[in-house]
Amino acid sequence: MLTLYDMSLSGNCHKIRLLLSLLAIPYQLQPVDLRGGEQRGLEHLQRNPFGQVPVLVDDGLVIRDSQAILVYLAKRYGGEQWWQDDAYQLAQIVAWLSTAANEIFHGPALLRVHYKFGRNIDTGLAQQTTDKVLGIIDQHLQNQDWLVGDQVSIADIAIYPYLALAPEGNIDIVVYNNIIAWFKRIRALPGYVDMPGMWQE
Amino acid sequence: MLTLYDMSLSGNCHKIRLLLSLLAIPYQLQPVDLRGGEQRGLEHLQRNPFGQVPVLVDDGLVIRDSQAILVYLAKRYGGEQWWQDDAYQLAQIVAWLSTAANEIFHGPALLRVHYKFGRNIDTGLAQQTTDKVLGIIDQHLQNQDWLVGDQVSIADIAIYPYLALAPEGNIDIVVYNNIIAWFKRIRALPGYVDMPGMWQE
Incomplete structure (x- = not known):
């Protein structure tokens, strides 16, 4: 199961929610409390040293950065429409x-x-x-x-x-x-x- | 022949010069006169509407953005060391x-x-x-x-x-x-x- 470390008001997180939905991939949301500073806590910094969301975890693989997560999903799950070979x-x-x-x-x-x-x-x-x-x-x-x-x-x-x-x-x-x-x-x-x-x- | 639209003092352009050299790909440099405003001229804006260097032209294909040019060179010319399939x-x-x-x-x-x-x-x-x-x-x-x-x-x-x-x-x-x-x-x-x-x- 994919886990998306997320903040509901973040447009960067929405990129991932949108692609996951377009690809009809099931996932679980894990909200990160940015106002409470959770992104600067040790646990989140181990997932992403930049202290940002989104972070995607797929079966132990941890991916930071919204653009990188889009590439990962497109290449791994998206099929030809989403990942060009040219x-x-x-x-x-x-x-x-x-x-x-x-x-x-x-x-x-x-x-x-x-x-x-x-x-x-x-x-x-x-x-x-x-x-x-x-x-x-x-x-x-x-x-x-x-x-x-x-x-x-x-x-x-x-x-x-x-x-x-x-x-x-x-x-x-x-x-x-x-x-x-x-x-x-x-x-x-x-x-x-x-x-x-x-x-x- | 590859043409690199270039500015010698630009670190973004150096990314491309460095990878081209590591891959031993011959190319020609085409300096763009940034101080003279050439990057804002119609001819350069048609290559890159952002008015920036580097731009790479390969047999009529025009690629803007230093990161995108690195991806292009790695995928097209770099071989397995430079472009991961995973x-x-x-x-x-x-x-x-x-x-x-x-x-x-x-x-x-x-x-x-x-x-x-x-x-x-x-x-x-x-x-x-x-x-x-x-x-x-x-x-x-x-x-x-x-x-x-x-x-x-x-x-x-x-x-x-x-x-x-x-x-x-x-x-x-x-x-x-x-x-x-x-x-x-x-x-x-x-x-x-x-x-x-x-x-x-």
Whole structure:
């Protein structure tokens, strides 16, 4: 049985909950009490020295980092639709995983942490990062339905949650028409699960 | 023939130059004039809408993002040593690629941009990120020679340059004994190439 160390309000955790649901894989949730500091306790640091969620445990194998967990699930359980064997397709997916780890985290996710949870950040810099990355993604989706190739991949799953949660970061996401159209395609996938605060039609 | 759109002082570009050299793959360098703003010109933005280097072009295929280029080269040209087929090994590599895209970039790489090139940053935050990630990596390398498994992988190549360039960011890297020992192992690899400013024994 898979165990997901989770925090319900985390968009990074939602990436994993979403892929697990799309793949119809049974798992158990193990909430980590971030407000109580459980992520900095010895037990959690042994699972992930960065003190973050999500962490996935599969039969004793421990995997940290939301992008890495997506890769693990896609490769081990996902089948051909979810894991490309072609080097160029793979590289395109990994480029979007980097964007998720860097620009999405330091843009829309950080603005949400500020406006929803009150953390002190450089809002000007986070807004600039957000405007740039949303503009690039919207342009990229102008002539294609999915971020890589002609079907949904873990690139879409890695990028989606913090874009759909953008309203909680005071981001006017509806001006990005192609992103909104892509939201609708993702929400129509069999097994899609939502999370409170996400954009609704 | 491979073409690498490159900037000589970029640690992200060095990741690619290093792996190409370790794999003994011939390629041509195409310098991009970042100070002159060439990365924001239409021609480069068509290669990479993020306006960054490196970009690799292989027979018409265009790949942005240093982590994605490492994956492409490892999968297409690297052979079994460089590209793991096991889901858990792959996931561990991808976790370090995320660390390279996030903490290494926003820690040691940003401190270097500040102290070497004068960019205005939040030095306290970058130092905090740096201290945390260097401590984790040093601890991780206490009982193993390489970041993942028992041989060098693209995880090591993705993390190495900005750690070796730490002295240019006023970071006291020599206090991290396990990192220094790992530097020596990387520098002993056949085909290793250095870059100005990197830690020297």
